[in-house]
Amino acid sequence: MRTRPRLYVSYSSEMALLPTWTQKIAALVFLGILVLLPFGVIPGLGFLADNDWLKILSRVSLFAIGALGLHILSGLAGQVSLGHAFFVGIGAYTAAILGGEVGKGTWGLGLPMWIWLPAAGIVAALIGALIAPTAVRVRGIYLAIVTLGLVFIGEWIFRSLPFITGGAQAGRKFPRFEFRFWKEEVPAVDFTSDGPWFGVQLTSEAKTYFLLLAFVIIAVIIAKNLQRTRVGRAFMSIRDRDIAAEVMGVAEAKNKLLAFALSSAFAGLTGALLGAFVGRLVPEGFSLFMSIQFIAILLIGGIGTVTGTLLGSMFVIVLPRVVADLTGLLASTAESGSGFFAAIAGFFVSTAEGDPGIVSTLPGTSPGLNIAQFNLLLYGLLLIGFLIFEPLGLYGIWIRIRNYWKSWPFTY
Amino acid sequence: MTLDLLVFAQAGGQEAVDKFANATSSGIALGAIYALLALGLVLIYKATQVLNFAHGALAALGAFFAAYLATVINFPGRYATFLPTTAQWILSALVAVLITAAVGLVLERLAIRPMIGEPLFSVVMITIALDIVIRTITDDLIGTNPRPLGDPWGADVVNIGPAIVAKSEIATVVVTIICLIGIALFFRSRYGVAMRATAFDQEAAMAQGISAGRIFALAWAIGAGLAAAAGIFSSLFPRSSIGVSNTTAFFAFRALPAIVIGGLDSVTGAVVGGFIVGLAESYAGAYLVGPSWSFLGLGFAGVMPYLVMLVVLLVRPYGLFGTEEIRRV
Numbered sequence: 001m002r003t004r005p006r007l008y009v010s011y012s013s014e015m016a017l018l019p020t021w022t023q024k025i026a027a028l029v030f031l032g033i034l035v036l037l038p039f040g041v042i043p044g045l046g047f048l049a050d051n052d053w054l055k056i057l058s059r060v061s062l063f064a065i066g067a068l069g070l071h072i073l074s075g076l077a078g079q080v081s082l083g084h085a086f087f088v089g090i091g092a093y094t095a096a097i098l099g100g101e102v103g104k105g106t107w108g109l110g111l112p113m114w115i116w117l118p119a120a121g122i123v124a125a126l127i128g129a130l131i132a133p134t135a136v137r138v139r140g141i142y143l144a145i146v147t148l149g150l151v152f153i154g155e156w157i158f159r160s161l162p163f164i165t166g167g168a169q170a171g172r173k174f175p176r177f178e179f180r181f182w183k184e185e186v187p188a189v190d191f192t193s194d195g196p197w198f199g200v201q202l203t204s205e206a207k208t209y210f211l212l213l214a215f216v217i218i219a220v221i222i223a224k225n226l227q228r229t230r231v232g233r234a235f236m237s238i239r240d241r242d243i244a245a246e247v248m249g250v251a252e253a254k255n256k257l258l259a260f261a262l263s264s265a266f267a268g269l270t271g272a273l274l275g276a277f278v279g280r281l282v283p284e285g286f287s288l289f290m291s292i293q294f295i296a297i298l299l300i301g302g303i304g305t306v307t308g309t310l311l312g313s314m315f316v317i318v319l320p321r322v323v324a325d326l327t328g329l330l331a332s333t334a335e336s337g338s339g340f341f342a343a344i345a346g347f348f349v350s351t352a353e354g355d356p357g358i359v360s361t362l363p364g365t366s367p368g369l370n371i372a373q374f375n376l377l378l379y380g381l382l383l384i385g386f387l388i389f390e391p392l393g394l395y396g397i398w399i400r401i402r403n404y405w406k407s408w409p410f411t412y
Numbered sequence: 413m414t415l416d417l418l419v420f421a422q423a424g425g426q427e428a429v430d431k432f433a434n435a436t437s438s439g440i441a442l443g444a445i446y447a448l449l450a451l452g453l454v455l456i457y458k459a460t461q462v463l464n465f466a467h468g469a470l471a472a473l474g475a476f477f478a479a480y481l482a483t484v485i486n487f488p489g490r491y492a493t494f495l496p497t498t499a500q501w502i503l504s505a506l507v508a509v510l511i512t513a514a515v516g517l518v519l520e521r522l523a524i525r526p527m528i529g530e531p532l533f534s535v536v537m538i539t540i541a542l543d544i545v546i547r548t549i550t551d552d553l554i555g556t557n558p559r560p561l562g563d564p565w566g567a568d569v570v571n572i573g574p575a576i577v578a579k580s581e582i583a584t585v586v587v588t589i590i591c592l593i594g595i596a597l598f599f600r601s602r603y604g605v606a607m608r609a610t611a612f613d614q615e616a617a618m619a620q621g622i623s624a625g626r627i628f629a630l631a632w633a634i635g636a637g638l639a640a641a642a643g644i645f646s647s648l649f650p651r652s653s654i655g656v657s658n659t660t661a662f663f664a665f666r667a668l669p670a671i672v673i674g675g676l677d678s679v680t681g682a683v684v685g686g687f688i689v690g691l692a693e694s695y696a697g698a699y700l701v702g703p704s705w706s707f708l709g710l711g712f713a714g715v716m717p718y719l720v721m722l723v724v725l726l727v728r729p730y731g732l733f734g735t736e737e738i739r740r741v
Contacts (some may be wrong), residue, residue, distance in 0.1 A: 377544075377549070380541045
């Protein structure tokens with residue numbers, strides 16, 4: 001006999017990571033798609049096997065790890081932080097000191113990945129725990145400004161330590177994605193060169209993609225599991241009503257410190273991976289804009305949910321590429337063809353000097369916005385739109401679609 | 413402060429007096445700009461409980477309007493050629509302030525009003541998103557090269573006692589004082605009282621027939637206008653030798669420590685905080701440089717406001733003049 005849907009007969013089944021069969025199957029299918037992507041065998045998604053797109057998808061994984069960290073701090077524990085980029089920077093430079101090679105005036109110990117990667121997370125967590133007592137004293141908007149200050153102070157610290165960061169505008173090289181047991185000549189697993197794995201020929205981009213995919217899956221499992229533990233529930237109780245939580249015996253300061261440390265650890269790992277992924281970073285990279293990107297991921301995806309955080313990472317990181325492609329398409333339509341579509345495209349895109357339009361494919365800034373600026377503008381407008389019209393983000397849209405079809409054909 | 417006095421005492425002589433006087437005068441002028449920015453931020457915060465992270469973008473937008481009106485189309489000076497050039501420029505600047513205030517009105521209506529009562533995180537983020545949008549548009553309007561504002565003072569300086577003061581700095585301080593008096597008078601006016609009532613208790617104010625929406629709009633308009641004034645002065649010599657550029661907007665982020673130092677909901681605090689931050693930054697720029705301070709690296713003066721803020725917050729978590737939040741279950 002079929003049981004009533006969503007009937008839980010035990011606490012453990014209700015608290016399961018994937019409580020329903022639909023969710024289990026959906027997660028499996030999604031995972032399968034992600035694993036098969038680089039081989040280009042999935043109909044309709046073949047273009048994603050392109051190295052360019054694999055890089056973008058790797059970046060999605062990277063930012064998802066950091067965003068999951070911010071999800072713990074802001075989504076679960078409810079603390080507004082604009083300082084996430086600072087901890088990303090701490091992680092990146094810890095990895096650089098431990099794993100990087102000695103460069104022109106920069107330090108580097110050249111230790112293997114199994115040391116620099118965990119170390120980046122641990123050091124960032126320690127710094128987060130160090131800063132937390134100050135941050136715990138203030139709440140709400142004051143905390144937002146303090147963490148904003150953290151980003152600016154951090155940027156200055158990074159600029160002032162040229163032997164670690166390579167100095168302003170110059171930057172330094174970071175360790176590579178290579179797995180060594182110790183400092184042997186040939187790495188045991190090399191993610192940065194093309195070659196066969198278990199008899200399958202893979203590009204370096206595909207290897208990096210798989211590596212980061214593995215990390216993001218681990219991060220998702222940790223973040224998802226955290227919500228089911230005592231600590232996670234303590235975070236959420238502080239978010240919902242801090243005094244009530246305290247009355248119920250949740251130690252506010254201790255748990256906030258823990259939230260800061262955990263979120264910083266995720267940020268630190270992202271930093272270390274980002275350094276290895278990009279290869280060279282300038283200290284100015286860990287700016288307020290990076291923090292804003294993480295917050296945007298949370299808000300666009302849907303704050304307080306792991307699924308939303310993942311959706312947000314995809315959306316925010318893929319958006320610039322889509323905009324660039326779309327602008328290119330519009331420009332070519334406007335230039336080549338005539339007719340209705342070309343007229344519309346011509347209205348939006350300016351392809352020549354003196355041609356009015358919102359986006360310009362010309363270098364420089366006039367007459368229209370250049371593509372980078374248009375990206376930024378669209379990004380800001382999207383954020384505003386989501387905040388006003390869909391505060392729960394992409395996840396909220398999904399919930400509404402789901403609820404509509406659940407009760408279909410009845411309206412409610 | 414003690415550090416500065418120590419250095420001051422050690423160096424001795426006329427040179428040290430001159431240095432101290434110059435650092436102080438430029439600190440006061442800088443503080444005046446921060447006070448203008450902080451005043452607008454606090455007004456908006458008090459009335460709407462929204463901290464406006466887009467303040468810097470509004471400041472840059474106002475400075476761009478001033479540059480455009482004064483140097484490109486000479487509005488409204490072209491219709492008043494009988495006036496001296498200084499008066500013409502002041503008129504242009506005033507019109508720029510008014511236009512920016514109108515932009516503030518529009519922003520409030522479109523983006524802030526729907527967010528009343530939303531969680532803090534969303535409200536903070538929407539002003540940051542506004543900052544991105546306005547800054548992008550402003551950057552595009554400014555173009556690749558910085559725009560000079562065409563102000564009548566240029567790089568002229570006068571000697572006041574031992575200090576060499578730029579004329580524009582005097583103008584900055586004078587305008588700030590006028591704005592402060594204006595705000596103080598405004599708070600005694602009909603709408604000012606309404607705004608104070610709304611800030612104190614919104615529901616009670618509405619029960620008395622005060623339109624809260626109109627107060628919100630008014631606060632944003634005044635705040636944006638003050639931001640524009642600050643933006644204009646921060647684009648003049650000696651703050652910026654090149655005029656308004658795409659870095660002007662970032663300048664205003666240093667007014668955030670000012671309002672935290674003063675306390676977010678205190679108008680007095682905003683002004684005091686502004687001057688503290690300005691002086692701290694100026695002294696840091698004057699004294700914490702040179703070979704013995706080289707370990708501080710570049711741009712230490714720029715982070716000085718944040719460091720002062722952290723110290724103040726450790727002692728007083730609600731700023732010097734802010735009201736302590738009473739937490740109720």
